[in-house]
Amino acid sequence: MKKLILILIDGMGDHVSNKMGYLKALEEAGQGEKFTLKSELPSISRPLYETILTGKTPLESGIINNQINRMSKEESIFSVARKSGLRTAAIAYHWIHELYNGPFNMEEDIEVENLEKNINYGRFYWEDNYPDSHLLTLTNRVIKDKKPEFLLLHTMNIDEAGHRYGGLSKKYENKVHKLNFYLSHFIPLWQKQGYEIIVTSDHGMDEKGNHGGDTTLERKVPL
Known part of the structure; x- marks a missing residue:
C-alpha cells in the first residue's frame, strides 16, 4: 500500500x-516533477486549505x-481515508483542526489521538512563528510512532515572514532556504519508510506582504 505525506508550505509563491x-x-x-498552479480565489489561507483537501473551490465550499x-x-x-480504514495525521495550524475535527481548544487539542476523528493523530499550533524545524521533528516522531497512511505537514514560517517583510524580501527568501534545509534532512528518511511526498503551497505573497487578490505573486504556486 502506498503512503502519502502532503507538505503544505503556507504562503510560498512560485517566484x-x-x-x-x-x-x-x-x-x-x-x-521528482515540478508543476506550477494558479490558486483559487480568494487567495487566502483557510479557503485554500479547504480547496486543497477537498477539491472544492471557496465559492463551492462556502469557506470564503x-x-x-x-x-x-x-x-x-x-474523511475518505478514515472511511477506508486508513490512519490519518496532521501536524498543522489549528485552523486545520477546526475544518476537519471541529472546534479547537488549545488546552485539549494541542495533541489529538482519536480513531473516531477525521484526523486521528494531530499536533496543532496557533502561533505563526512556531518554528518549522520543530514541526518537522514532530512530524518525524508521529511517523515513527503512529505510522499513518496519510499525513499533512503544514508550515507557517514563510507566510509569517512574507507578511512582515514582503514577498520579495531577503528575509522571506531566507525562510525558504531554511525550510529547504530541513526538507533535505527529513524527506529521505520518510521515503525510506515508504512514503510518497507531495510539496505545494496555498497562495503566494506580493511585494507589500499581502495576498488575497488576483496578481501573479499572490496566485502562482508550486507543486
Whole structure:
C-alpha cells in the first residue's frame, strides 16, 4: 500500500520555489516533477486549505474568508481515508483542526489521538512563528510512532515572514532556504519508510506582504 505525506508550505509563491535547491535536485535527477498552479480565489489561507483537501473551490465550499471557522461540510482527504480504514495525521495550524475535527481548544487539542476523528493523530499550533524545524521533528516522531497512511505537514514560517517583510524580501527568501534545509534532512528518511511526498503551497505573497487578490505573486504556486 502506498503512503502519502502532503507538505503544505503556507504562503510560498512560485517566484521563490527555485530557492528550494534540494527539491530542484530531485527534479533534475528524475526523482521528482515540478508543476506550477494558479490558486483559487480568494487567495487566502483557510479557503485554500479547504480547496486543497477537498477539491472544492471557496465559492463551492462556502469557506470564503479566514474568519469562517466552522467545520467543513465536504468530503476531505481525511474523511475518505478514515472511511477506508486508513490512519490519518496532521501536524498543522489549528485552523486545520477546526475544518476537519471541529472546534479547537488549545488546552485539549494541542495533541489529538482519536480513531473516531477525521484526523486521528494531530499536533496543532496557533502561533505563526512556531518554528518549522520543530514541526518537522514532530512530524518525524508521529511517523515513527503512529505510522499513518496519510499525513499533512503544514508550515507557517514563510507566510509569517512574507507578511512582515514582503514577498520579495531577503528575509522571506531566507525562510525558504531554511525550510529547504530541513526538507533535505527529513524527506529521505520518510521515503525510506515508504512514503510518497507531495510539496505545494496555498497562495503566494506580493511585494507589500499581502495576498488575497488576483496578481501573479499572490496566485502562482508550486507543486
